[in-house]
Structures are given as C-alpha cells and as structure tokens.
Amino acid sequence: MPTQEQVQDALREVIDPAFGKDIISLGFVQELKIADGRVALDLQIVRSSEEANESLKQQVERSLQGVEGVEAVAVRLTSNARSSGAPSDQGALPGVANIIPIASGKGGVGKSTVAANLAVALAQTGARVGLLDADVYGPSIPMIMGATEAPERGGRGILPVTCHGVKTISTGFFTKPDQAVVWRGPMLSKMLTDLAHQVEWGELDYLLVDLPPGTGDVQLTLCQQVALTGAVIVTTPQPVAASVAQKAIIMFEQLKTPLLGVIENMSYYESRTTGERELIFGAGGAAAISKKWKIPLLAQIPLATTVRETSDSGRPIVLEDPEAPASKAFVEAAARLAAEIAMKNANAAKPVEINF
Amino acid sequence: MPTPVRINRHGDHDIEIEWDNDQTVVYPSRFLRLNCPCAVCEDEVTGKRIVQDSMLPILTYPTKIESVGRYAIQIYWSDSHSTGLYTWETLWALAAKIDDWKAGLKPS
Numbered sequence: 419m420p421t422q423e424q425v426q427d428a429l430r431e432v433i434d435p436a437f438g439k440d441i442i443s444l445g446f447v448q449e450l451k452i453a454d455g456r457v458a459l460d461l462q463i464v465r466s467s468e469e470a471n472e473s474l475k476q477q478v479e480r481s482l483q484g485v486e487g488v489e490a491v492a493v494r495l496t497s498n499a500r501s502s503g504a505p506s507d508q509g510a511l512p513g514v515a516n517i518i519p520i521a522s523g524k525g526g527v528g529k530s531t532v533a534a535n536l537a538v539a540l541a542q543t544g545a546r547v548g549l550l551d552a553d554v555y556g557p558s559i560p561m562i563m564g565a566t567e568a569p570e571r572g573g574r575g576i577l578p579v580t581c582h583g584v585k586t587i588s589t590g591f592f593t594k595p596d597q598a599v600v601w602r603g604p605m606l607s608k609m610l611t612d613l614a615h616q617v618e619w620g621e622l623d624y625l626l627v628d629l630p631p632g633t634g635d636v637q638l639t640l641c642q643q644v645a646l647t648g649a650v651i652v653t654t655p656q657p658v659a660a661s662v663a664q665k666a667i668i669m670f671e672q673l674k675t676p677l678l679g680v681i682e683n684m685s686y687y688e689s690r691t692t693g694e695r696e697l698i699f700g701a702g703g704a705a706a707i708s709k710k711w712k713i714p715l716l717a718q719i720p721l722a723t724t725v726r727e728t729s730d731s732g733r734p735i736v737l738e739d740p741e742a743p744a745s746k747a748f749v750e751a752a753a754r755l756a757a758e759i760a761m762k763n764a765n766a767a768k769p770v771e772i773n774f
Numbered sequence: 775m776p777t778p779v780r781i782n783r784h785g786d787h788d789i790e791i792e793w794d795n796d797q798t799v800v801y802p803s804r805f806l807r808l809n810c811p812c813a814v815c816e817d818e819v820t821g822k823r824i825v826q827d828s829m830l831p832i833l834t835y836p837t838k839i840e841s842v843g844r845y846a847i848q849i850y851w852s853d854s855h856s857t858g859l860y861t862w863e864t865l866w867a868l869a870a871k872i873d874d875w876k877a878g879l880k881p882s
Contacts, residue, residue, distance in 0.1 A: 509841075509843070641843055642842055642843050643843075645843070645844070646843075646844075673843055673845060674843060674844045674845030674862075675843070675844065769841065769844065770777070770778045770779065770780065770781060770841055770847070771779065771780045771781070772780075772781045772839050772840070772841060772847070773780065773781065773782045773783065774781060774782065774783050774789070774836065774838070774839045
C-alpha cells in the first residue's frame, strides 16, 4: 500500500502550467483518500476551459499511477472551494465558504464592474457564487447584473436574486430608484450586518462584497463582524488612485484582514480602429502597490467602450463578449483569485479556539 | 508577532493563552481588566490609565470571551464592562508586564 508521503510527493510533481506551481502548494487537492492500492481525490478547478482541466486531471492520474503499489486512481474535478474558517467561527455565515470584499480607496475606479465580472467569471467555472452590493449610497450592482426582479422572502429572511448564475443582493433592491439614501454611519453598519446575516445564501463557494469607496463605517463593520477570507483591491494605474488605494490596504492590515490581490482597472485603451494602445491613466500604479505590499497583481483590465456598454446593459462583458481582451483579463483575474484563496486556505493557520 | 492558537480558562477566572510560538501565558483576570484598552478605561490622548484598582469590585472576572475578526478578542466582565478589544499586539505586550503587576500586589 502506498504511503501518504509517496502520494503527496507524486502530486507535488504535477505543476499547473498557468501558475507555475504544484497542485499541493496551490491547495487544489481536496479529500485525499488512500485505501489499499486505491487513491481517490477531489481536484479543484479554477478555470472553465475543459481542455485545461482535463489535461491537469490526466497529469494527476499519470503521476499517481507511477507510484509503487497504486492499483487504481479516481480523480474527481470539483469547483467547490475550501472554506477559510470553521463553521462555528464567530462571524461566519452558515454555508458560505469564503467572503471576499472588493475594495478601493478612491471611487470611480470601476469596483462594481470588476466585482460583477469576477462573480460571473467564477460562476462560469461551476463555483457557487454570491454578490453582495454594500454600496448603500450608490448601489450599481442591480443595473450591472441586470437584476429586474425584487428579492422575495424565504428561509432566514431574504432570498437573493439569481442573475447570470450569481446570487445577488443589493441595498438598491430595497430603495426606489428616485429615492436617495441619506443616512448616518450607525445605520449603514446595521444595514450591512442585517443583509449579510438575513440573506438565505444557501451553499456558496465565494461571496464577493462590493464595498463603497473609502475606509469608513461599512468597511470597519464588515471586517469586525464577518469572518473574511481576504480582500481584493481595485485601482487604476493613476498615481492618485493608487495612493488612495494604499489607505484601504493599510486599513485591512490594521484589521488583520489578509489581502488576496490587486486588480488594475482601466490599464490601457486599445483603439478599435488602429489597435494602438494608449495609457490614459498612466502606468504602473498597481504594479507599484503589488511590489510595495507584496500583494499579487491579479490582472490588468483594459479600458474599453464595450466594458462600459455591457455594464450599463446588465450583461457583464465576460458573458456578452468572452473573446474581448477585457473578458480574458477578468477570467484570468478570477482564476488567480480562486488559486490565491485555495492556497491560503490550504496553508492557513486555524482561527483562535476559545474554551472559556 | 505571535498569534494565539487557543484561549482557555485557567483556575477559576484566569485566562490562559497558547501562542503559536509554543509559549503559554496565564493572564490574571484582574490584571487584564485593569489594562482594558477601551476609551473609558484609558485616556485616548495621553494614554493615561483611567480605570483604577479601587474602582472595581473585589471580585471582577470574565463572563464570556468572543473573537473579533482575526485580530482581537472581546472580554465581557462581571462588572458589566465589555467595550475593550484586546488585540493580539496588546495581549502579547501585556504578557511581559504580568510579573511586575504581581510583584506590586505583595505588601512591601
């Protein structure tokens, strides 16, 4: 019978070409079971490309079959993500494996567009995804995701609206379009915790939270009252956006929320007629942040009229035009994000255990 | 900076923290109450301690401990106080002060 070490060593030889790392370090191997000469495991996939996933699976099978004593190998592909905490954790949402705030310091960097496209791209890999729009003052997720129905009551309170395979909830669902929300901080915090806890999410691999810009009440409440997996920072290449984004990074560091990655939006503009690239907002903002704070740069999303149009029409670009450069960048960002989460959760220190 | 792995009850009311650097520290509960980092117990500007030993009931002990995010715990005290968030930094720094505090309790 092969030992656990022999099997692990064989799996360490399987390198995912997209990340240049082995699948054990990436945390993609789940539920590894060895019984007599049979090895069974779940292999987490983070891409929707059947070809790439199938090729990785075959590599795993080949590598395991080379181990002495292995008679049969069963590899099951799964898009279920490992959870970042124990279900008993204070602040954990039941059934939700990972909660990921999407934040920026500065407003207007395209945070909601990035959040919506990431959510749809993750859902396309087969993962179960939720999207919580926490921008009480300017909720834009309903428009970007094309949500027309209002949420219904059910379960623990509210049932999310499913848009393009993503369970969506927004504060915008509860206010009329011609109404403005004029609230003070404490009411914002209450609204957010109510939304997080009273929505019947069901089983989710990822819940993305589209935060309002800044470092105020909503961000603080979320970090203190919800057990977060880690945050994603969105910025443009422009120095003024990048410098404000660092304020958000400092806030998350202070609140001990890990940072999973930075996404540079509006990186460049590619002319539709000449194909010439123009750096409208300058260059290097996100790369500098990534280097300074040691946070992975998940993707650089080009500025394109179609991104704007698809956001306004309620069909995110990853759905509407999967071949567009922006779509490919979003899909890449989603895969990298899922890998960062898998890696972090596989190697994470356990949350503190309180026996008092 | 080490982080806590486990927080246990020690004796009747004291708090034992197992840190991930394999050190275990027993915090006398009154010592922790006196070092509560909240704005009611410590002047936010000067850092001067406001809560004094004489202000607390003779028996003051924790009734409940909850984790806050991934960076602190909140202790609910028998004197109805609960606003202090004890961060890992605070707790680790306090570990070094326990012996001095105990020494000060003995009649000189």
